[in-house]
Amino acid sequence: xxxxxxxxxxxxxxxxxxxxxxxxxxxxxxxxxxxxxxxxxxxxxxxxxxxxxxxxxxxxxxxxxxxxxxxxxxxxxxxxxxxxxxxxxxxxxxxxxxxxxxxxxxxxxxxxxxxxxxxxxxxxxxxxxxxxxxxxxxxxxxxxxxxxxxxxxxxxxxxxxxxxxxxxxxxxxxxxxxxxxxxxxxxxxxxxxxxxxxxxxxxxxxxxxxxxxxxxxxxxxxxxxxxxxxxxxxxxxxxxxxxxxxxxxxxxxxxxxxxxxxxxxxxxxxxxxxxxxxxxxxxxxxxxxxxxxxxxxxxxxxxxxxxxxxxxxxxxxxxxxxxxxxxxxxxxxxxxxxxxxxxxxxxxxxxxxxxxxxxxxxxxxxxxxxxxx
Numbered sequence: 257x258x259x260x261x262x263x264x265x266x267x268x269x270x271x272x273x274x275x276x277x278x279x280x281x282x283x284x285x286x287x288x289x290x291x292x293x294x295x296x297x298x299x300x301x302x303x304x305x306x307x308x309x310x311x312x313x314x315x316x317x318x319x320x321x322x323x324x325x326x327x328x329x330x331x332x333x334x335x336x337x338x339x340x341x342x343x344x345x346x347x348x349x350x351x352x353x354x355x356x357x358x359x360x361x362x363x364x365x366x367x368x369x370x371x372x373x374x375x376x377x378x379x380x381x382x383x384x385x386x387x388x389x390x391x392x393x394x395x396x397x398x399x400x401x402x403x404x405x406x407x408x409x410x411x412x413x414x415x416x417x418x419x420x421x422x423x424x425x426x427x428x429x430x431x432x433x434x435x436x437x438x439x440x441x442x443x444x445x446x447x448x449x450x451x452x453x454x455x456x457x458x459x460x461x462x463x464x465x466x467x468x469x470x471x472x473x474x475x476x477x478x479x480x481x482x483x484x485x486x487x488x489x490x491x492x493x494x495x496x497x498x499x500x501x502x503x504x505x506x507x508x509x510x511x512x513x514x515x516x517x518x519x520x521x522x523x524x525x526x527x528x529x530x531x532x533x534x535x536x537x538x539x540x541x542x543x544x545x546x547x548x549x550x551x552x553x554x555x556x557x558x559x560x561x562x563x564x565x566x567x568x569x570x571x572x573x574x575x576x577x578x579x580x581x582x583x584x585x586x587x588x589x590x591x592x593x594x595x596x597x598x599x600x601x602x603x604x605x606x607x608x609x610x611x612x613x614x615x616x617x618x619x620x621x622x623x624x625x626x627x628x629x
Contacts (some may be wrong), residue, residue, distance in 0.1 A: 257601040263425055271526045283521055283531060288611070289606075289607035289611060290607075292603055292606050292607045292610060293603030293604055293606075294603070295603070296600070296602045296603030296606060297596060297599040297600045297603050298599070299599060300595045300596060300598055300599020300600075300602065301414055301595050301596045301599055302590060303595060305592055305595070305597035308617050312424045313422050313424070313585065314422050314423065314583055314585035315422070315423065315424075315426070315427045315430045315579075315580045315583050316421065316429040316430070316580055317420070317421050317423065317430045317434045317577035317578070317579070317580055318418055318419065318420050318421075318434075318577060319372075319419050319431075319434055319435065319438050319573065319575060319576055319577040320416055320417070320418045320569050320573075320574040321353075321354075321416065321417045321418070321419075321438075321572065321573055322351075322415055322416055322417075322571075322572040322574050323346045323347060323349075323415050323571070323572065324348035324570060324572050325569075325572065326346060326348060326350055326567045328346065328569030328570075328572070329343075329344050329345075329346055329349055329569065329570075331563070331567035331568055331569075332344050332349070332449050332453065332568050333562075333563060334453075334561060334563060335453050335457055335460075335558075335561060337457060338557050338558065338561060339460060341499040344449070348572070349445070349449070349570050349571075350415070350571060351447070352445050352449075352523050352569045352570065353388055353441060353442065353445045353570045354405065354407065354417055355440040356444045356448075357405055357417075357419060357437075357438070357441040357447045358405050359398065359438065359441075359444070361436060361444070362440050362441050363396075363399065363400050363403060363437070363537040364396065365501045366433060366436060366437045366440065367395075367396050367399050368425045369436070370433055371431075372395070372399055372423075373391075373392055373395050373396075375395075375399075375423065375424060375425065376394075376395035376398050376399065377391050377392075377395050377483050380392070380395075386552050391485075401424060402421060403419065403420070403421055403437075404419065404420040404421075405417065405418075405419050405421070406418045406419070410518070416574065417429055419434065419437075419438070421433060421437070421577070424587070426579075427579035427580050427581075428579045430577075430579070430580070431576075431579045431580070433580055434577040435576050438573065438576070438577070441571055442571060444566050445570040445571075445572055446568035447565065447570075449568055449570070450563060450565045450568065452462060453563060454563070457483070457558060457561065457563075460558055461555060461558050461559065464548065464551055464554055464558070465555070467551055468551050468552065468555070469549065471545050471547060471548055471551070472541060472542070472545065472548075473505075475541040475545050476541055479535055479538065479541060479544075482535060483532060483536065485520065486520070486528050486531055486532045486535070487532060489520035489521040489523070489528050490521070490525045490528035490529050490532060491525075492521040493517075493521040493522075493523070493524050493525035493528060494525040496521065498521060498522070498524045498525065499524050499525060499526050500524040500526060500527075501522060501523050501524050501527060502522040502523075502524065513525060530603040
């Protein structure tokens with residue numbers, strides 16, 4: 257066969273596929289599928305609008321606090337004024353209030369008081385008894401996460417603390433529930449201080465009672481010891497027939513006997529028996545106890561101390577929660593915007609997939625190369 261009749265071979269480069277992405281081709285493909293993109297965008301936006309305007313609104317109420325003043329905590333320091341102990345400082349009391357504000361005990365009490373289980377689990381009563389405890393715990397944890405306490409940042413000069421509560425309740429109900437939580441935290445804090453103060457007060461009163469009783473007991477034992485010594489001395493004096501104080505040089509008196517270390521019977525049995533009779537007839541040793549009146553005065557002051565827990569100001573409420581004017585969730589504009597963007601992205605993705613499928617089903621044919629004759 258002659259060389260002229262042989263068909264020339266195709267260049268190898270014509271059999272290879274071009275892996276580069278043609279942006280213009282992609283753009284043209286999207287334009288050709290523009291209705292897919294538009295429908296996807298409109299559908300997603302419509303769904304976002306539907307959710308934004310039908311979802312149950314969540315309202316968030318906020319309350320603000322400042323530390324109590326020195327005057328506010330004066331009633332709490334009534335015992336310390338009497339006993340001379342360290343005073344309760346406003347910063348310490350304020351910190352304690354914040355701890356109660358965060359406490360699960362306060363949150364649990366509010367959760368039960370307003371029956372908020374029905375908010376998180378509407379069909380709670382229909383659940384089996386063995387499941388209710390677990391469901392209640394889950395609902396309470398959700399409620400706890402809806403409460404946010406904001407404290408000043410480190411190195412901040414502000415002492416203001418705020419608390420937020422977000423609920424699917426009306427604005428007024430949300431504010432009322434939060435204010436009740438604040439009120440309960442105040443009560444719990446005041447009651448804790450009252451309990452501590454009363455405990456300290458009772459301990460101090462009991463110590464004074466015990467000390468007074470101890471002094472009286474000791475004084476009674478001293479009187480009995482004195483009687484025993486005088487009885488023995490009187491018997492000796494009577495056996496020696498010493499009726500009157502013995503005179504030896506200077507006149508001997510009772511004080512002289514005690515100071516000079518002379519035997520007590522030198523006083524004579526008449527004087528000794530007179531003192532014995534007086535000691536035996538004594539019914540009250542209080543006048544002879546030197547420290548007693550001071551202790552009784554301290555005890556009386558403690559017994560007359562009155563504590564009014566209603567005057568325990570543990571915090572300054574800068575602003576109670578007020579009904580919010582608009583819901584915190586859902587944020588309608590944001591939801592619609594995000595829905596539109598996601599719909600647009602989904603539409604573009606679907607358009608590209610459709611174009612890829614069409615190109616696969618109808619591949620572009622390779623131009624035939626003319627044979628060189």
